[in-house]
Amino acid sequence: MKRQPLRLAILEATRILEHAGVASPRNDAELIAAHVLGVERGRLPLVPLVDPSVVDAIGQLVTQRAKRVPLQHLIGWAALGAIAVSVGPGVFVPRPETELLLEWGLALLKGREYPVVVDLCTGSGALALAVAHARPDAVVYAVDNDATALAWARHNADARAAEGDTPVRLYSGDVTDPTVFAELDGLVDLVLCNPPYVPEGTTVPPEVAEHDPHQAVFASEGGIDVIRHVVAMSARLLKPAGGVAIEHDDTHGAAVPALLRTRRVLTNVRDHSDLTGRPRFVTALRG
Ligand SMILES: C[S@@+](CC[C@H](N)C(=O)[O-])C[C@H]1O[C@@H](n2cnc3c(N)ncnc32)[C@H](O)[C@@H]1O
Incomplete structure (x- = not known):
């Protein structure tokens, strides 16, 4: 199946999260994408195209986040120090x-x-x-x-x-x-x-x-x-x-x-x- 631009998947995720009232929609969309891809957030620009399965996996987590499940529960971790x-x-x-x-x-x-x-x-x-x-x-x-x-x-x-x-x-x-x-x-x-x-x-x-x-x-x-x-x-x-x-x-x-x-x-x-x-x-x- 045709690979898709990650940038568009992140934009769509941001739009959905913003609509759901999530406080930091772009941040959360990028961290979800990074989690699905198994890369650090700063490396997302190095991933221009992704498989449809990746877009689906991002979409599933975004649906959860739009229901206001905490981002950290979805990605499994939180940072301190x-x-x-x-x-x-x-x-x-x-x-x-x-x-x-x-x-x-x-x-x-x-x-x-x-x-x-x-x-x-x-x-x-x-x-x-x-x-x-x-x-x-x-x-x-x-x-x-x-x-x-x-x-x-x-x-x-x-x-x-x-x-x-x-x-x-x-x-x-x-x-x-x-x-x-x-x-x-x-x-x-x-x-x-x-x-x-x-x-x-x-x-x-x-x-x-x-x-x-x-x-x-x-x-x-x-x-x-x-x-x-x-x-x-x-x-x-x-x-x-x-x-x-x-x-x-x-x-x-x-x-x-x-x-x-x-x-x-x-x-x-x-x-x-x-x-x-x-x-x-x-x-x-x-x-
Ligand atoms: C706001 S959380 C803070 C957790 C952690 N220190 C942090 O900053 O992420 C407060 C914690 O206090 C615990 N707690 C509440 N009442 C307590 C009590 N009387 N004695 C001991 N722990 C208590 C809760 O179980 C909870 O884990």
């Missing part, structure tokens, strides 16, 4: 805005040898694994209370270890339990946390509402229920000059920093905005 993790049903898809929190954490670790790092609410394990990749000398602990999320994290941890990264220590636990990681009290250089923080009842896009686990996204008390416990845990885990970074909702730019300021041991409390200028994460140091 210098790594990619496998994702799919039952686990939260790591988001680009979490890159900034990771960057802050890695900057804090500069000049510290063999740092101890804790990732609270690890989900797919993305933050913990990105730190372990960037800092092979770090001892990285990670915890989540959801069995399905932990199964994805275990899979990702095994895959990263097989690539030569230092293994992370994965635990099943609830961050609202005041005894979690008690053996690390006062020993931790860095606490990272992207917890559930969207206020219950908030309207979210179909990708989130129908595909991210509810308990990974939403929290009670206007979205700060889990964060309240993470702040308390950070205050006890950190060693002097250790630091904590916690992602939050864009409506929490005042409330979450205020929560950290109630802990006398935490100093230098600062809120940070994401790439769109919205309040996104808070940081503090242990005095």
Whole structure:
């Protein structure tokens, strides 16, 4: 059968996704095409013509994406820092805005040898694994209370270890339990946390509402229920000059920093905005 221009297949996919209300239709169309072809997105211009079977395969995934199945579920991975993790049903898809929190954490670790790092609410394990990749000398602990999320994290941890990264220590636990990681009290250089923080009842896009686990996204008390416990845990885990970074909702730019300021041991409390200028994460140091 006659080969067809890839460019036209991508244009058609973009049109369908735009019509379906997908936020970044061209980006998603290109990543789907790259996935089907098994090439990096940047190499798509080197593929002028494709078989009809490729156009069909792209079309099938585009139909799924138009139904607002997350792109990352269709291609099977999401990136954070210098790594990619496998994702799919039952686990939260790591988001680009979490890159900034990771960057802050890695900057804090500069000049510290063999740092101890804790990732609270690890989900797919993305933050913990990105730190372990960037800092092979770090001892990285990670915890989540959801069995399905932990199964994805275990899979990702095994895959990263097989690539030569230092293994992370994965635990099943609830961050609202005041005894979690008690053996690390006062020993931790860095606490990272992207917890559930969207206020219950908030309207979210179909990708989130129908595909991210509810308990990974939403929290009670206007979205700060889990964060309240993470702040308390950070205050006890950190060693002097250790630091904590916690992602939050864009409506929490005042409330979450205020929560950290109630802990006398935490100093230098600062809120940070994401790439769109919205309040996104808070940081503090242990005095
Ligand atoms: C927003 S997701 C973040 C996942 C990952 N850190 C990331 O950035 O991609 C929040 C995670 O917190 C977990 N979680 C929710 N409540 C928790 C709790 N009380 N204790 C431990 N983990 C919790 C969920 O299962 C979910 O995996």
